[in-house]
Amino acid sequence: MSKKLLLEKAHVAGIRYFDVYRKEGGYRSVEKALKEMNPEAIVEEVKKSGLRGRGGAGFPAGMKWSFIAKPEGVPRHLVCNADESEPGTFKDRYLMEFIPHLLIEGLIVSSFALGSNDTYIYIRGEYAWIVDILEEAIAEAHKNGFLGKNILGSGFDCNIHVQRGAGAYICGEETALIESLEGKRGNPRIKPPFPAVKGVWDRPTVVNNVETLAAVVPIINMGGDEYAKIGVGRSTGTKLISACGNINKPGVYEIDMTISVEEFIYSDEYCGGIPNGKRLKACIPGGSSVPILPANLLLKTAKGETRYMNYESLSDGGFATGSMMGSGGFIVLDEDQCVVRHTLTLARFYRHESCGQCSPCREGTGWMEKILKNIETGKGKMSDIDLLWDIQRKIEGNTICPLGDAAAWPVAAAIRHFRDEFEWHVNNPDEAQKRNYGLAHYADPIHVPVA
Amino acid sequence: MSEQQLFKVTIDNITIEVPAGTTILNAARKIGGDVAPPAMCYYSKLEGSGGKCRTCLVEVSKGSEKDPRPMPKLVASCRTTIMDGMEVKNITSEKVLDARAGVVEFLLINHPLDCPICDQAGECHLQDLSYEHGSESTRYEFQRRTFKKHDLGPHIQLHMTRCILCYRCVFTADQLTQKREHGVLDRGDHAEIATFIEKSLDNDFIGNVIDVCPVGALTDKTFRFKNRVWFLKPMDAHRDCPTCSGRVTLWNRGDEVYRVTARKDEWGEIEDTPEGKPGWICNTCRFEKKKTSDWIIEGPRNINRHSVIAQGHYAGKIGTNKPTETFAAVNDGRKPHLLMDIHSVSQVNKPEVKLSLIDGPAHSDAFKKNND
Structure with a gap:
């Protein structure tokens, strides 16, 4: 049983409410931060903890905080990115639904560290009921003096506002989120200037993921150095993984980043193996936009080392033989799944969610979807596979925001690792409609687990 | 300074x-x-x-x-x-x-490529761009995108299929007019320029969206299908206009004014007035003053020599600009490597023969005479 920091108390009855949460030791970090520490010390603790952004990019949170500009007389803002829309990722939903006060607590401490008197939670529009949960939690915190004016007599004022999105994936990108929060069309801004200099209403802004801000609570409670001891290398602390797909026990798991991928999939503590005695074919380890990995490269790196569930190990080998930790949406595909169909589904998603601002993404995502649809429905040509590769290459890196990259990577990785399956679809259009390509050589040749 | x-x-x-x-x-x-x-x-x-x-x-x-x-x-x-x-x-x-x-390929895959019937042809930035950077054929094998038609009123014609979503017209309406009526609806590859809902664009300066549009998505209804731009002679002209600077380019054929636009510089952008302000023009100048007598004509407009509009209109250097040549500076002083000098072998391409001075169609006699 690995150490739990965020979800330890998530299943205590009534933890959603302030009284129970407080009795279980909640809001200690607010007391400690506001009474004993100054903002610089908190930023320093977060830096020491080595906490990396949990939204996908993995940028060190303390570093991001220290970049915020502090001009005289201009208010600063903290924005919590709860627009969790990546297919396969549902960890923030779990956290906010079961233990909302943890997020509120993290927000108060972070707001104090950054000097944000008005803090926003930008929440995904589809999470309608969670808005109610959060607003109830905020009202309770107000009533008990942890929000509002002069919190705990420290002279620090803070209000938290919950803003619902309207259901666009692109608003999870921080500058698009800021535009949307301002009431505009959710188009990503062109950087620079970065939000740390000019964010919401041109004021310095920090945008952080829900899990990142919640992780500030244990960091303050136990100290940054203690926190950094959990995990390995630069992957410190615990990470929420939302596992789904062909596994026995889908759900949200908190791991301390020392376990191997194999253990995560097959042990009963976590995913509990693959149902019906099927074998592992592929896996997307970090949410839909990170590259897909075949089983043999998932369990072991190209160098033959065991692959672990942490930032460094998952990205070992770059995009050629590795993937990314991403946002922790762990999608498992068994031998019955068709990679072409799967890639088509993702391409359709990115085509639908592209904001249409810059040309490569607007036009390229639709083009890729149409070609993939042809291949999937048996109308593909061999040249289409190379064409797909060329299109993704011309989208990647040439767009305003990372959505272009996110649309290009899954297609690139699918072709890189599963090209023979694409070719099989082209060569056997009729057969491809009736059955799946199966496992081929992707399974780990050494380890064949039995369910 | x-x-x-x-x-x-x-x-x-x-x-x-x-x-x-x-x-x-x-x-x-x-x-x-x-x-x-x-x-x-x-x-x-x-x-x-x-x-x-x-x-x-x-x-x-x-x-x-x-x-x-x-x-x-x-x-x-x-x-x-x-x-x-x-x-x-x-x-x-x-x-x-x-x-x-x-x-360029991405911009063109859903572009209708209807240049033969497009009023923008000849002054279209997308044409220039694809001529320089595009490939000769397409790899796109699917149906091109179409849209429901929106009527933007009596002056401006919207062809959404040609639009490349540059947002220039949105910024123009935002920054030039009191109230913006149009914007980008929807998202991704079905995003479109439209008004909400079915309003016509009505503002004294809204005609400028036609000038800023780099493609043929927004064109002048009063000039629609009237002529090709390369058959027209651009002339600088001005009038005393109470609302705008009144400094325009008239596009004439003979004595007839076919259309009026703002003056554009070599980058296709609106020129500044002598006072240093952008020379936006008003709808009255653009759409209603279509008689030569309305205007004081200053002279022929300078057009880039490489533009199709410059062809055959003027003799010598009048009305044409020679584009800046940077080849030697970029390539360490080397000159462009020519496979052959066309003038040394061609019977017809004699630089000293001015085609525009020849009365009627060019004939080999004209060149032979010159060779003597």
């Missing part, structure tokens, strides 16, 4: 000094010629424009004198400001040309 700091920047081996805060694109435009990246969405007169079309991507091979690291990705030159000692590669970078060819 004297205190303004000057930064040295090298673009395609040509070094110039520009004031701090200039963008790479504007610095490159100061050099001119092929060194200036193409820009479909950036418009220097409109605040906030640029960064969207990605045709102006350039490679920054050296960040600055202080921090010489190259930038990891290609950057949009229209929105990236220069640093002291920055080195930029535009036409000398394979990566840039490859990415630009990709962008």
Whole structure:
């Protein structure tokens, strides 16, 4: 049983409410931060903890905080990115639904560290009921003096506002989120200037993921150095993984980043193996936009080392033989799944969610979807596979925001690792409609687990 | 002004000094010629424009004198400001040309390519761009995108299929008029320019969206299907207009005024008036004053010699500009390598024979006579 920091108390009855949460030791970090520490010390603790952004990019949170500009007389803002829309990722939903006060607590401490008197939670529009949960939690915190004016007599004022999105994936990108929060069309801004200099209403802004801000609570409670001891290398602390797909026990798991991928999939503590005695074919380890990995490269790196569930190990080998930790949406595909169909589904998603601002993404995502649809429905040509590769290459890196990259990577990785399956679809259009390509050589040749 | 700091920047081996805060694109435009990246969405007169079309991507091979690291990705030159000692590669970078060819392909896959019936043909930036950077055939085998038609009122015709979503018209309406009636609806590849809901665009200055549109998406209804731009003679003219500067270009054929536009500079942008303000013109000048007697004609408008509009209109140098030649400077002083000098072998291409001076169709006699 690995150490739990965020979800330890998530299943205590009534933890959603302030009284129970407080009795279980909640809001200690607010007391400690506001009474004993100054903002610089908190930023320093977060830096020491080595906490990396949990939204996908993995940028060190303390570093991001220290970049915020502090001009005289201009208010600063903290924005919590709860627009969790990546297919396969549902960890923030779990956290906010079961233990909302943890997020509120993290927000108060972070707001104090950054000097944000008005803090926003930008929440995904589809999470309608969670808005109610959060607003109830905020009202309770107000009533008990942890929000509002002069919190705990420290002279620090803070209000938290919950803003619902309207259901666009692109608003999870921080500058698009800021535009949307301002009431505009959710188009990503062109950087620079970065939000740390000019964010919401041109004021310095920090945008952080829900899990990142919640992780500030244990960091303050136990100290940054203690926190950094959990995990390995630069992957410190615990990470929420939302596992789904062909596994026995889908759900949200908190791991301390020392376990191997194999253990995560097959042990009963976590995913509990693959149902019906099927074998592992592929896996997307970090949410839909990170590259897909075949089983043999998932369990072991190209160098033959065991692959672990942490930032460094998952990205070992770059995009050629590795993937990314991403946002922790762990999608498992068994031998019955068709990679072409799967890639088509993702391409359709990115085509639908592209904001249409810059040309490569607007036009390229639709083009890729149409070609993939042809291949999937048996109308593909061999040249289409190379064409797909060329299109993704011309989208990647040439767009305003990372959505272009996110649309290009899954297609690139699918072709890189599963090209023979694409070719099989082209060569056997009729057969491809009736059955799946199966496992081929992707399974780990050494380890064949039995369910 | 004297205190303004000057930064040295090298673009395609040509070094110039520009004031701090200039963008790479504007610095490159100061050099001119092929060194200036193409820009479909950036418009220097409109605040906030640029960064969207990605045709102006350039490679920054050296960040600055202080921090010489190259930038990891290609950057949009229209929105990236220069640093002291920055080195930029535009036409000398394979990566840039490859990415630009990709962008042009993306812009064209859903473009109807109906140039033969498009009023913008001959002055279309997308035509220029695809001529320079596009491929001769398409790899797109699917049906092109279509839209439901929106009527924007009596003056402006919207062809959404031709639109490249540069947002220039949105910025123009935002910054020039009191109330913007149109904008971008929807998202992704079904995003479109439209009014909400079915309003017509009605404002004294709204006609300027036609001038800023880089393609044929917004065209002049009063000029629709009347003539091709290369058959018309552009003439500078002005009138005493109570609402705008009244400085325009008339597009004549014979004595007849076919259309009126604002004056555009070599980058296709609206020229400044002598007072230094952008020379936007009002709807009255643009749509209603279509008689020669309404205007005081100043003389022929200078048109780039390479433009199809310049062909055959004037003899000699009147009314044409020679584009800046940068080849030698970019390539260490080397001259362009020509397979052969066409004048040395051709019977017809004699530079001393002025086609425009020949009465009637050109005949071999004219050239033979000259050879004597």
